Every structure is written in structure tokens, then in C-alpha cells.
Amino acid sequence: MVTSIAFVVAALCAGSMGFAIQRGATCTVAAVNEVVNKLRFNRLIAIVEASVWVTGGLLIAQMLHLLAKMPAGYPVNYLTVLGGALLGLGAFINGACVFGAIARLGSGEWAYLATPLGFYAGCLSLGTLSTASAHHTLDYRSFVLRAPTSVSLLFAAFIIWRVARPLLTARPAGSGAGVIQRARQGIASHLWSPHAATTVIGVAFLFMLLLVGTWSYTDVLIELARGMANSLITRCLLLLALLLGAVLGGRTAGPSGSTGVALAQVSKCFLGGALMGWGSLLIPGGNDGLLLVGMPLLYPYAWVAFVAMCASIGTASLVQKVMSDRTAQQRMERR
Template sequence: MNAMLFSLAYGIAFLCAGVMGFAIQRGGTCTVAAMNEIIDTRGCSRLLAMVEASVWVCGGLQIAQVLDLLPIMPGGFRADSLTVAGGALLGLGALINGACVFGAIARLGSGQWAYLATPLGFYAGCLGFAAWWPSPPHRALETGSPVLHASSGVAALFVVFVAWRVIRPLLPGRSAGAVAGLANRIWQPHTATTVIGITFLLMMLLAGAWSYTDVLADLARGMASGVVPRGVLGLALLGGAMLGGMTSGGLRATSVSLGQMARCFLGGAMMGWGSLLIPGGNDGLLLVGMPLLWPYAWLAFAAMCLAIGSGLLMRRLLSEPATRGDGG
């Protein structure tokens, strides 16, 4: 009976991973794209949408706590200079790669096969880093997450938030043809990241805290416990992204250059280095550390965003003189 329940739970988690990958591809979820939006249009809808995914996981964990359904949660770490350095490396690696670890999945779902080098680079980076520095001095927090000690009233507030998010798009006057056009808007950033947050929450409750970058990091460090089932979830994530590309007509194989693959490999390796310094990749930060309100996760994600934004601005400043020269 226990084996049957485990198989059922794992089957649901596998399905959730596929839906999560589908949403990542359809929503074009990516921290680099979010920072590009801020710089190009002064808008922050993509970044806010990504943070909202953390809110959905956070609120869901509080409800699970009230219902006594919460599994064992990972602990947090003290925020220090390694946290900032790791976040900056994540950002610089994503900038070189052209996408964060979420965005790499979305690109693969669109047939941009050069991004296969990103997870390979991430694994290689973790492998080399672990050999050079086997045990970075991460200091674990002795106190539990404030999310897990919150009152039931906070869970009730989250229920109100859920009701508002569901009902708001359907209210009269929101936009012409709101209900009729819902299918066309369903993969806007906020909706996509909401789906990501909900499916990840279900996976966390059914299979424990999980991210595909953690699987790669654990493999590189020789930590084989639970790697196979978590690796299968990673394949489901990729399969869902590819299904998203196929059903939207966006799955078109593109030519792959050696230079592009080298950039993806190097960017992946740098993100791997950063993830071991923090510790955690930006998928784990966004969907595990930040929902649990660990300060180190928020600090690392902020450092990542600042590194990406600074790099994009510098790239623009360096290209503007050349553009003006061409025009003159």
C-alpha cells in the first residue's frame, strides 16, 4: 500500500514537473529577460512575476503547515560575502549564457540546442569547484524559517490573495473581452510564474524540495542520494518545455555555432560556481530559499539581478559609441 501511494505521489510530481516546464517555456521565464525589460522599457512586470512565484510557494507552505501536510524543509544559511559573490557570479554567468537556468529551459523548449551546453557547463563548473574547494564555509542557521512559525491568520490572508488573483482578471471593465481573451493571455508572465509556483509547491509536498540545478550540483559532488528520481523530474521539466514549444509553434531547430556553445558552457560553469558559493542556483533561491524567507536567498537573488542589470547597462554604453560612429 505504501509503495502504491509513493508511486502515485511520484507520478503526480512527474506531471507537475512537466507542467512547470511547459509554463517556463510559454512564459519565457528568465531573470535576464526581466532585467532587460527594466532597462529597455522601465517596466518590471517580469521581475515582479518571478517574485510572485515565491509568494505562491510561501503561502502554500503556510497552508500545508496549518493542515499538517508539510514535509521536512531544508535549512537556511547565514548571509555573508560569499552569498553576494555567489549571486554576482550567477548573474554574470546568466549574462554570458544569455539566459538564467530558467531561461535555458525555455530556450531548449524553443529548439535552441546550443543551450544544451548550459547544464553541461553547470555540472562541469560544480565538478571543478568542488575539487578546488570541497567545503566552502557555509554557516547554517540554527533557527527555523519564520514561514513555518507563522500563525494561521497569515494562511488566511494568503487565501484572500488567491481569491483576488483568480477573480481580478474576470471583473467587468478590466479589459475588453476579458473572459473571451483569457486563453490568449494565459501565458503572460504573471500567469506563467503562478503556474510555476503552484506546480513547484505540489512537487515539494509530494517529493520534497527540488531543483534541477541542485541535482547537477549533487551529482558533481558525489551525493547520489535521491539523484535518480530527481533527475527524472528534471527530464520531465525539459519534456514539458519542449511540449510547450511544439504546441505554440515555437519549437524550431536553430543552427548551433561553436562560439554560442562555448558561451553557454562558460555561462553555465559560472552559474555552477555561484551556486556552490551561495549555496543554491537561482531556481532553488526563487522557489525554495525566498519562499522560506531566508535572508541569504533574497540577498543572493538581489546580487544576481544587480550583476545582470549592470552588465546589460555596460554592454549598452559600450555599443552606443560604435552605433553613433556608424551613423556618422
Template sequence: MLAGLGFALAALCAGVMGFAIQRGGTCTVAAVEEIVHKHSARRLLALGEASLWVAGGLLLAQALHMLPAMPAGYALSGWTIAGGALLGFGAWVNRACVFGAIARLGSGEWSYALTPLGFYLGCLSVGPLFGAGLQQPLPQGSPVLQAPVWVALLFLAFAAWRVLLPLRMPGARRALAERIWSPHAATTVIGISFVLMLLVAGAWAYTDVLAELARGMAASLAARTALFAALLLGAVWGGWTAGRWRSGRISAAQCLRCLAGGLLMGWGSLLIPGGNDGLILVGMPLLWPYAWAAFLLMCLTIGAALLLARRGRP
């Protein structure tokens, strides 16, 4: 149970994550759209960099003997593949992944409030529909956490280079002001904030809270719900300060799309298991094969859906 300064720090980190998600337009659907339409992988590489920052933060925490218990990995199976495809199709239907839904809410697109509800309903119904039992955790630990201490020192060198390089470029101050919330900068802030929150509150993703709530397993529900509220408030503050707040009328079609997209992502999340936020910030940094495979299938499914939709237009 979180209390006092620990909870305040965790809530601050959640708020900063929400702010960065909104200001950086962090979204897997947007990343794949950029590849399909602009032939650029900048946003997708930025998501990968978030995983790198988390992995490095975990190595440093372990070297300092500050690392809490980490979630287990899961076997790569047919359910993983099906879940990744469903997660991607749901994100395409929703027009935003679970990160992107937070960014859209932060811009005043209220129909995206139905995405978490749809996600919860998907987690609630996945068992009766698919007959899938929970994936069995792997007995062995993550290869990342078995790495020698010198790997953590390499990460420190990378972090120093990544932070100092932009400051040494010509016109650094002006360029820094322009790029402060670029996709790479935003995902770096997301990764660092997540590690700090992990050290205080344990591994946390809002989709995990919804999934555990649907299965009647959510512990410290009040505190974890408050962290979700801090995430949303951070996103709203990001939208407001960036001048992106556009609270407007919503349609029945928008609401149905967000509910259906959330439902599909909920199904995929429990089959994998894990939403794309958990995959990027937990499974992929820990080098779990199931997480990398599921995220790859998610991206391929989004890409295929975008290409088919474009071909079907007159």
C-alpha cells in the same frame, strides 16, 4: 524514494512547470532586460509572485500538517555576495538564467543543452578553484513557518482575489485567453506546481540535483533525473504547441557561450548556495536573507553587464 502515484504526480507537476516556464518566457535575464530597455518591472514582479505563491502554499501545508522537512537556511556572507555576482554574470554570458535555459531548450535551441553540463562542471570545480567549504546551515527555522494560522487565511483571500479578479473584468473571457500565459500567469502556475511537487517529492530544483551529483551526494538519483526529464519534456511540449519550435543549426560560439555561462552559474550556485530557481522557489519564500541578497546581486550584475554592453556598442 518516489514510487507509484506519488512519482506520477511529481512528474506531472515537473512537466507542468516546464510547460509554464517555456510558455511564459520565464527568465531572470529577460526580466532585467525589460527593466533596462523598457523601464518595466512586470517580469521581475512576476518572479516575485512565484515566491509569494510558494510561501502561501507552505503556510497552508503547515496548517494542514502536510509540510515535509524543509531545507535549512544559510548565513549571509562574502561568499553569498560573490556567488550572486557570479550567478548573474553567468546568466548574462549564457543569455538566460537556469529557468531561461529550459525555456530556450523548449524552443529547440539545442546549444542550451550545454548549460546544465556547464553548470555541473562548475559545481565540480568550485572547491579546488575557490577553496570554499560548504556553507553552514543556520540553527533556527524559517520565520515564514513560525507565522500564525491566520496568515494562511490571508493568503487564501489573496489567492481568491488573484484568480477571480480577471474573471470579473469586462471582456474577461477574451482577456483571459490572451493573458493565460502572461509572465504573472506562468509564474503562478510554476509556484503552485512546485508546492504540489514539494509535498510529494520534497524540495526539488534541477540545479540542486546537478550540484549534489557533482558532490557525490545525490539521493534517489534515478527518480530525480526522471523529474528533470519531465521538466524538459514539458518545456518542449510548450514550445511545440505555441508554434515556437525552431530546431536549427547551432554554432561553436553558441555552444561555448552556453557552456561558459553554465560553468559560471555553477560556481555561483555553490558559493551562495543555490541556483536562481532554488532561490526564487525555496530560499526567498522562506524569507532567508542570504537568498534575497544573492538574487538582488544577481539582478544588479545582469543589469550592470547589459548597460556596459550597450554603452560599448558603436
């Protein structure tokens, strides 16, 4: 049973995650689109970096004997690839992955409320098939949980360097109130860059992992669909804290205004959410669980599924780009 103090801290961490997701516009779809359209990997590297931070935190926690039982991995098979592809296709149709949907909600795009509803419906509709499919856990411990102390110390040194570097290099010239204002603006712009925002996400998730165990909001929806009641109230409250954090991030980011709820967008969000639910059951795990649990533990199935997800999004984006260019060319020829 989670103590009240541990839960309050975990809820604050969940809210911080939601805030960072919204402010950093964290989304795998946006990251892959940046690769396809601009040949830039900044956002994609930033997303993977969240996994690196969790990995390092797990190494240090293991060294200090603070880790509880970690989830087991799963074998890599055709369901892993198929699930990743469905996860990517659903995210593309939705216009955002499960992280991106939280960011959109925080920005006042209320049509994205249909995404978790669609995810839940997808888990319900595919529940029988998922139960029947063999998701046998692997009988070995992650390398992260067996790493020597020297690896943990190396990552601790990396943390010190990473935190200290921006403070040492950011020295605005001048003095007085103007310097303080420029320093605040510089810190704010750095803090919510994609790399820094995913760092906040990774660190906040790590604290939640130590306080309340393995948690991701897609797992909550999957458990709701399966009728599992293990700490479900606590998990649902953490999900609420995540959403409230995202909304707070949107409200404090400046005037953006809520967008209207169009039936077409709601339908796309629901369908995309359902496909992501199907993919998450087949892998198993949503892309938040893959990024923050499976990939940090260096489980091959999580990395394969994430690559399949990115490939699916990238393929769909390329097809859309080619069709859009062809349509534009045909219009020019008609003129």
C-alpha cells in the same frame, strides 16, 4: 521512498513547470534587461511573485500540518554576494538564467543543451573549494514555518480573489461560437502572461515540494557532480519531465522551428553555465532554488544573492549598452 502515485503527480507538476517556463518566457536576464532598456519591472515582479505564491502555499500547508522537514538557511557573507554576482554574470554570458535556458531549449534552441553541461562542469571544477568553504546552516526556523493561522487564512482569501477576479472581469459581449473563441483566446493570452506563468510555476513547484520534498533542477546537477545518491534517480526523472514539458510548450506554441547550433553560441552557453555552477556552489543554490525555496522561506541569504545576481546582470547589460551606443556613434561619425 516516493510512492508511484506521488511520483506520477510530481512528474506532471514538473512537466507543467517546464511548459509554463517556456510559454511565459520566464528568465531573470530578460526581466533585468527589461528594467535596463525599458524601465519596466513587469517581468521582474512576475518572477518574484512565484516566490510569493510558494510562500503562501507553505503557510497553508503548515496550517494543515502537511509540510515535511524544510531546508535550513545559510548565513549572509561575502560568498553570498560573490556567488550571486557570478550567477548573474554567467546568466548574462549564457543569454538566459537556468529558467531561461529551459525556455530556450523548449523553443528549439539546442545550443542551450550546453548550459546544464557547463553548470555540471562548473560544479565539478569548484567542488573541492565549495566543500572546503564553511556553509554552516542557521539554527532557526523560518518565520513562514512559525506564522500564526490568521496569516494563512489571509493568503487563502487572496488566492480566492486572485483566481476569481479574471473570471468575473472577462465577460465578452455577444453570443455563440465567436464569444467562445474570443473567451478561449483571452484565457490563453492571460494564462501565459509573465505573471500568470510564474504563478503556475510556483503552484506546480509547491505540489512537488509536498509530494517529493525540496527539488530544483540545479540541485540535481550539483548532486550529480558531488556523487550524492539521495533519491537521485527520482530527481533525474523529474528533470527529464521538466525538459519534456518545455519542449511540449514550444511545439504547441506554433511554428518556430529549431535553430542551428553555432559553435560560438555553444561556447557561450557552456561558459555561462560553468559560471552559474560556480556561483550556485558559493551561495549555495541556483536561482531556481533561490526563487522557489530560499526566498519563499524568507531566508536573508537567498534575497541577498538574488539581488546580487540582478545587479550583476544589470551592470553587464548597462556596460554592453554603453559600448554598443559608442560603437554606433563612431560609425555615424565615420560617415
